Amino acid sequence: MKRFFCSxxxxHYSVSKKVTLHIKEYKCIHCGKEVTTDVSGNLSTLTPELQDINKTLENIFQKRHRAADHAA
Known part of the structure; x- marks a missing residue:
């Protein structure tokens, strides 16, 4: 029934994770489909490969912000 609603x-996506300031992961509140923003800003299905890329980007982003906070 939920998939029928979405079709x-x-x-209806809501943010499930903020990877960086510009990249986020989203999850449909009805059927659970997961997507992420790609390099062009469009939504793409969240594949295991994109999850790994997002984890790497998140780690780099956090390290840079920690370093910037300590330098200030």
Whole structure:
């Protein structure tokens, strides 16, 4: 029934994780489909490969911000 709702009305995504300031992961509140923003800013299905890329980007982002906070 939930998939039918999404196929009829479209997905309703909410942010499930903020990877960086510009890259986020989203999850449909009805069917659970997961997507992420790609390099062009479009939504792409969250594959295991994209999850790994997002984890790496998140680690780099956090390290840079920690270093910047300590330098200030």
């Amino acid at each position: 009829l009305f479209g997905h």
